[in-house]
Amino acid sequence: MSDTDSFIDEVTEEVRRDRIYLLLRRWGWVGVVAVVLIVGGAAFNEYRKARATAQAQQLGDTILAALSENDPAARAAGLAQAEAMSPGGKAVLDMLLSASQVESGSREDAVNSLNAVAVQGDLPEIYRAIASFKSLLLQGDTLPAADRRQQFEALAAPGAPLRLLAEEQLALIDVADGNVDAALDRLQALRQDAEVGIDLQQRAAQMIIALGGEPEPLVAQQG
CATH class of the missing domain: 1.25.40 (Serine Threonine Protein Phosphatase 5, Tetratricopeptide repeat)
Incomplete structure (x- = not known):
């Protein structure tokens, strides 16, 4: 290879490096942002999972504490204070609440709890059907x-x-x-x-x- 060819190659390589450097200065922030988004998204996802787990555990503890009450009225009061964050959890909670309300003599409240499940459109049909069926059975003398x-x-x-x-x-x-x-x-x-x-x-x-x-x-x- 001649000295001229070698010189041209060196110049070409230098120009290429300059272009890459300019591109990095102009667009390098995109990569940084992408990394931040990926890391931040993973951290938020883990936070969301941890929060959902904590909420489920809290709901479970509240339900168990309420069901441990011997008095049906106390059980109903404890279940009424529980808060479910998902439609499925709310349905389970309302069904348990209705059973305690029946035992405590609050049949009308039990019907209302069951009807709340029956009209939840985001629940599977089987849950809504069970709630409707039980509600109708409770209203045999009134409806x-x-x-x-x-x-x-x-x-x-x-x-x-x-x-x-x-x-x-x-x-x-x-x-x-x-x-x-x-x-x-x-x-x-x-x-x-x-x-x-x-x-x-x-x-x-x-x-x-x-x-x-x-x-x-x-x-x-x-x-």
């Missing part, structure tokens, strides 16, 4: 039969998680309305349902006999 029928029919819709239990309650409403034939038809269909459990099947058979009917032979379900 008009027509209103209870309408709501149980909604719970008995195809694919609903508690549809068979809702059908059983609809049969009881039929009986209360004096429509025994409708109750018998509903109970016979309930016993033949492919998803019915043995306990519910047996209860339906006992109700049929009590109403003067005869349980139809069970049809073998196709696998």
